[in-house]
Amino acid sequence: MKSSAGAKMWSSMKYLERRVIHAVLLLVGASILSFLFSSLAPGSFFDEMKLNPQISPETVAALRSQYGLDQPLPVKYFRWVKSVLHGEWGYSFAYNQPVRSLLMVRARNTLLLTALAMALAWLIAVPVGVWVASRRGRWEDQLTSASTSLLLSVPELVLALALLYLVIRTHALPVGGMVSTGFDRLGSWGQMTDLVSHLIVPVTTLVLASLPILIRHVRASMIEVLQAPFIQAARGHGISRSRLLFHYALPAAANPLISLFGLSIAGLLSGSLLVEVITGWPGLGPLLLEACFSRDLYVVIGVVMASTLFMIFGSLIADVMLVAADPRVRTDYASERA
């Protein structure tokens, strides 16, 4: 007979195994759909060459054949799968290099931007949400509610343009790109400040765009929990207000927030595409846009797959955190298994 700890470990391993199998199936499904939809789009990367009189149709046909674009869809798909297994993720026609190396650099830039924005947004949203929940109905709550409503109604695009306008008018910060010219000649402190000054506009836009949703979720979850009898009981034991809010109520209100945190992770690669394009941040956004315009097939599929990977990873992290944080989820899962 297995011990209780052993049984729990076994159950957790089975759960993780099931989730990983789901993730692989989801990735396969997403890749097939990506191929299917991209094949529905008219034209290919080499179509522009056909308009160039200096390039003969035979050369274009040879190039199409070289890159396998003349093959039927299933063949193209399996060639791409083989390339993924070799760690190349297909080949970019425009950049003339494997997609993986291209994606790695751009994804790193995107992650720098989005991870910073996500961390800042959560660091602001949690204390503000907790605080306004504890001041429910008072002027602080009403002011925050009005501000978040206003922010919610302004599209990300407008926020980014307004910030850019402000920065251009005041000449306070550099506009566009990730670093200034002559970045390599700067010392490490200079490089750091240059990078931070370029990060301010896109990070602020992303924080302002996600903040109202996060604050509202934290507030709503906290208000629900603050009315729970076990919180009333803890209050009746003479607990301090800050300990009640952060040590008792916040962990109890964490479930919906953990799910939301998973969504935040899921959006790390795909959530900033528009802002990157507007602010000229050299991340995945501009790369995807260029690839769509030039029909750089495997780059588009690579970006979609990387975003899908983060979606799956985010939801997996949220599920694992939920199981770890809430005994009720563990109980539900155990009874489901039984």
Added chain:
Amino acid sequence: MGTEAAARLALQPALMRARGLSKRYVQRTPFSRRSFAIEALVEVNFEIAPGCLTALIGQSGSGKSTLASCLAMMEKPDYGEIWFEGSEISHWSHRKLAPLRPRIQMVFQDAAGALDPRFSAAQIIEEPLQIQHRERGQNLRVRACQLMEEVGLPPDWANRSPLELSGGQRQRLAFARAIALKPSLLILDESLSGLDLSTQAQILNLVLDLKAAHSLTCLLITHDLSLVGQIADFVAVMHQGRIVECGSAPQVLGSPQHPQTCKLLASVQVLETAFRAARAGGRG
């Protein structure tokens, strides 16, 4: 307890006294400036005699739980005074109330909701002891196990989650937590509702045992008038936010003066008659 004994107790200074207590909730209609007010408590005058079990009865929505919340200082009344052990506490700040809170403890109706599911049984009892710095280290767990034993829960269950306990066992755990801080007033907010009859009887015995062992004063909020007749020393009847009748239990239940009390008693008789008829019909 007889009428004489109740009268003797009534002469002692009250442990808790409410004077002119009023509480109103204002609800706003969404997307509108219109609002409506609910008068939960209207000029309530109420006393709890020390060492007694006072029952607060009334229809749903009559203001019983609001009164209990105000007396336990979970909510601040809009007007009026609350005197507890000689001090007027209704306007005390959160900080000033902190050392007084252990003296007034509540046991809620929903035992499942009243116990934090993230804690084990022992941790739930340890929580108030930790907050009030009453015990430390190993002593904390020893005390928690003692309290579990006192309410009839095996100390071996210390590491069990409240999710693994039945409704009655959860309520026992809630009682263990409530008496951990040695309160002088225990407010039972419909703590016996939602339990089956045999569990109710067991919990009731537990209440009476704890009351005797810890010299507790109890305020019992309930709908169950047959229960009130058996265990309460004093009874107060609430209707539309007001205390409409109060006195010793035999006096209020034996010769009710207010129509609302008569109505409540009549409804119990109607229920009992219907229940007997149903039982007789079932046998037939």
